[in-house]
Amino acid sequence: MATAARSTDRSGARGIIRQLTEICGPSFARSAGAADDVAGRLARWVAVPGDSSAAAEVLRLAAANDLTVVPRGAGTKIDWGAAPEQVDIMLDTGRLAGIGHQPAGGPVVEIGAGTPLRAAQAVLARTGQRLALDAPSLGATLGGVLAADESGPLRHRHGGPGEQLVGVRYLNADGELTSAGGGTPGLELARLLCGSQGGLGVLVSATLRVQPVPVSRVWVTRPVGSPAEAYDLVRVVLAAPVDPAAVELDLQARANRTRPPRHPDDPEAVARAQHPSMFRRPLPTASVGALTILLEGDPADVSERADGLLGLLGDEATADRSAPAWWGHYPFSPGETALRIEVPATDLRAGAYALRDVAGSPVPIRGSAGHGVLYAALPGSLPAERVASIVTGVRNTLLARRGRCVVVAAPPSVRQAVDLWGELTSLSQLRAAKDYLDPHQRLAPGRLPGGR
Template identity: 30%
Template sequence: MSSADIHYPETEDEVARLVAAAFAAKNPLEIRGGGTKAGLGGPSQSASAISMTKLTGITNYDPSELVMAARAGTPLAEIEVALAANNQMLTFEPMDYRPLLGVTGEPTIGGVFAGNISGPRRLSAGAARDNLLGVRFVNGSGEVVKSGGRVMKNVTGLDLVKLMAGSWGTLGVLCEVIFKVLPMPETSVTVVVSGLNDAEAAEAMAAALMMSVEVSGAAHLPESVVAKVAGGRLKGGPATVLRLEGLTDSVEVRTERLATEMGRRGEVTVLDAAQTHELWGDIRDVAPFADGTSKPIWRVSVAPQAGHQLVAALRLKTGVDAFYDWQGGLVWLRMEADAEADLVRQYIKALGGGHATLVRADAATRSSVPVFEPQPKALEALSRRIKHQFDPQGVLNPGRMAATI
């Protein structure tokens, strides 16, 4: 695709005109934010693209209301700077895919919500979609649609808002998003339990989440990945890490309670706020697998107690490395050779269900393997009907989420 085939609208009306022209000509369009997740999903099937990088700016922000509105192309970094100036944050701590995918560019706030990009705090604060209050977008016919509002109690059309989050630009071109923010915690620490195997770690994380200590992050790092996070400062051997956040006095009391309980399971150390920030940034951005290769990487969501069982079963059949977030319910898998899509999904089904997304692979693999979890027939039929209602000519990001949708 040449630079002449990429359009850079600066207003919502320009977006609508471009999509309306594509609708009339049945011309497929690739919808881009900052391009940092272009390698996630099926390869582009479009000869032209819309880049949202010039549709920028925070349009409304009242820190006292804990709500912000911004145009979709606004860099995520700009959002975070504005929030930090008021000691506020995005609670769902969106992942930065650039290290893992080996790309450049700037993540945009529209791209974050289009992909429902959610990090370790999803465990306690919900996903990106749970923090999305309203959207303005252009559907596949070139019509501007508004749904939701700036104040949670006045929101209408909330299901439509949630539908847009995680649709990866296949239902509409996000132009503006309205979302919740929250105050930053005064401090944070991480309780590290050393020496647990995967099954023991799953039990320990479950026990920690059952305590009234408000764990905001729970992950397990097997020995193979420990040296690749937090600057290699964690002790050797596997590490189960539990994050606590909030007011300093409260965190101190909760840390003592959690450390005492976890001390019955293994050796315990405590990381300070700076070390905690570095560690969880590495977990969020999958630093252990940001290795500059194209080895296939799966993002697998299963029941927390099933994660380690999945990894153990796969290791009997193929080369795989893994670590766990979300109390074990999110498993990051790096395959040593082939993607093994059928095997991964077969074992997920046998363990009670879940879904697997092929986050990284070469273009040939992404063309031949369903990147997103195949849907049951009834749900697939519903998805097709929704897609047709929003994008009747199929011009928006065709093939991104499924070969024929």
Template identity: 50%
Template sequence: MAVTTMGGDVVDQSDVAARLGDICGSPFVRRAGPDDAVATTAPDWVVAPGTVGAVAEVLRLAADRDLAVVPRGSGSKLDWGAIPSHVDVVLDTGRLSGIWHHPAGSAAARVGAGTTLRAAQQAVGRTGWRMSLDPPSPSATLGGIVAADEAGPLSHQHGSPCRQVIGVDYVDATGELVRAVPDTADGDELPSLLCGSQGALAVLVSATVRLQPAPASRQWVRRGVATPLEAHDLVSELTETGLHPAAIELDLPPGSPAAARTGRTGSLAVLFEGEPVSTRHRTASAVALLSGDASAADQPPTWWQHYPFAAGDIAIRLDVPPAHLYAAIYALRDAFGAPVAVRGCAGTGLVHAALPGSTAPDRVAGILSTVRTVLAARRGTCVVLTAPAEVRRAIDIWGQVPGLTRLRELKQRFDPRHRLAPGRLTGGL
């Protein structure tokens, strides 16, 4: 049986499958199924190379046969982003797992891209360290987190995953293995370039990540909020006090009659970490500062570290300077005509929102246009992460992309034949 590649060439499917089996081992090559679709695009094969050398061989075969390859970790965000123009091979990194290098006492560890964050945290935690990464995707791999630059609550204090990665090993589109660490010429640039690239520049095989000592104590302060503006005012007070919270998260559920009657339409949660005495002191100070119904707890609220959207929803990411976050939320509410679920990092201005998946495509397009107009003057962006197929095909998921010229240059530099995740990079590159 023959298949047509992204370049229009016809290749013998059995021959490609046999070569992939030689490289990865036949048990680790299979025909793709419905669950392997990449943002609705069906691939032909799924392969799981067990070594870095095998990854390189797969990409050399793809280059020789003009096959399009999309890397995958756990698949938790495989439906995020633009629909790829073509997918021949999904390259599963799950066998590239484990802590590959962590010298005793070192504040950095080299971790295989297919390692789940949970497993990596458990491994470094046994020696008293942690990675300051806590994205809401519970099954996420380190490679997937880096590829999506997926931030969690701890990004308030420690920055995005991009800031936590200080070195990468990757295989480029020609099948060449490249190591970029701080003591190499590209060591300062390449890790940041690959963060958020959706696998469209190279296949990440490992990342060297900063470690911090695991905190001895953690406490949360939670307070009800009635409006986005009230949340903004409270966050402003918190950030001006010198209490140094590790995270400030906001949860605004969609409107409901019960919420309207009580006036309790949202919640602000603040995390403090450190030595027990300092943590208790800062927590007590925050309770007094926030006043109202503020209270302390040893556990986070149930919504902490969870996205506000579910399968079938239209998932939106708002990224705006914190001082303008409330304006972005009001703009989204006004455009939709009702409160929508919003959740995320109030301290950095990066939050996610959910619209019903049943919203008509033309209405979604109008909502996005309105919100993006408001954000344009505030240096903010509004991106659709995922949506039902009919919506995604009818809208511009990115909006105006800052630095699009630079992204085109990077794609040309790393993948001039557009064989890696074609169309998945920001801007649809």
């Protein structure tokens, strides 16, 4: 069981590495090194199977010896979530890569779990197609993106990875290969793999929707000085007929300062009179952030929508054919506590101000303002108890607004002091899936909410 200590003596360990070598090949099985950890928990062995059959054999070997297995893609988010109770075999999916055959211009594509997302996008781009996935993690594999339920700015229009999913092939803890979706039952169960951090199954491949690469893209940016001003602007953007592909907010941790009054005939003063709700807060002398809207589509249509948006946002707004430097990047760095705040877009400013007020000072925030998904960074130097009080305070504020705050990644001391997930409505569903797919708690035990 998950709570029982799993051990293998020295002779048994030699037997395990020998069998892993026979399954994966001499160059693809080894004892784990210092860098082979999952959220700080070191693995014992690393196996890199060459196909789904070999991956199934690794899982059957683990089952026969009561060993735990944790899948790993590129490792870009290996420190996200809870540390597993034990990592005996780290199953590296790097060789489970490739793009399946698809008819030219077909609406879906099957991609191996170990395929880097950027590589998949580059191959699809040759036929004028793309995935509506733009995960910020550099080098992330498709399997890693799905396992972490990671999405970027395009989530505004297209939703997260689960909403792009048509079908999957995955291995359960006993090494049984299962297909779900794509014309077979079980897609709802398969979508639970998104965000499960490898705790429900080992993803082999996924079939996702594809779409034409947009001919034209324009980013319209407007400086903002506070969450309230950003909220007012987002309301204006979402109410306008501009059909944004993404609406992203970047707020830095810097105090707000105001400008002196403008002349009544100044264009901005006129805009303030025409759109008072947009300008409730005075604009900063040096803006503390920016709101950027991505427009995609036919060149003439995009140009027309961009002009309309520029007129709405005032003369400080600019349009560019390239994204701002911060676009598609997280506001946190390794060693910091990373928070994910989910709140209805109508309560955007409440979520941002709750974090600022509880923390006692402005906190870097970035994310999809139009979709209500924001990321924030707390300094790694903050004591764990202080982080716990901040997270609790934010959750209490968001609770009444149907929002939530998740600790995405954090230093070890913070992990031990904080409930990473908070209240989770899908907890019973996740537990039922875990008991069904992994009753002996061999796949990433402890990675799921509730210690599963």
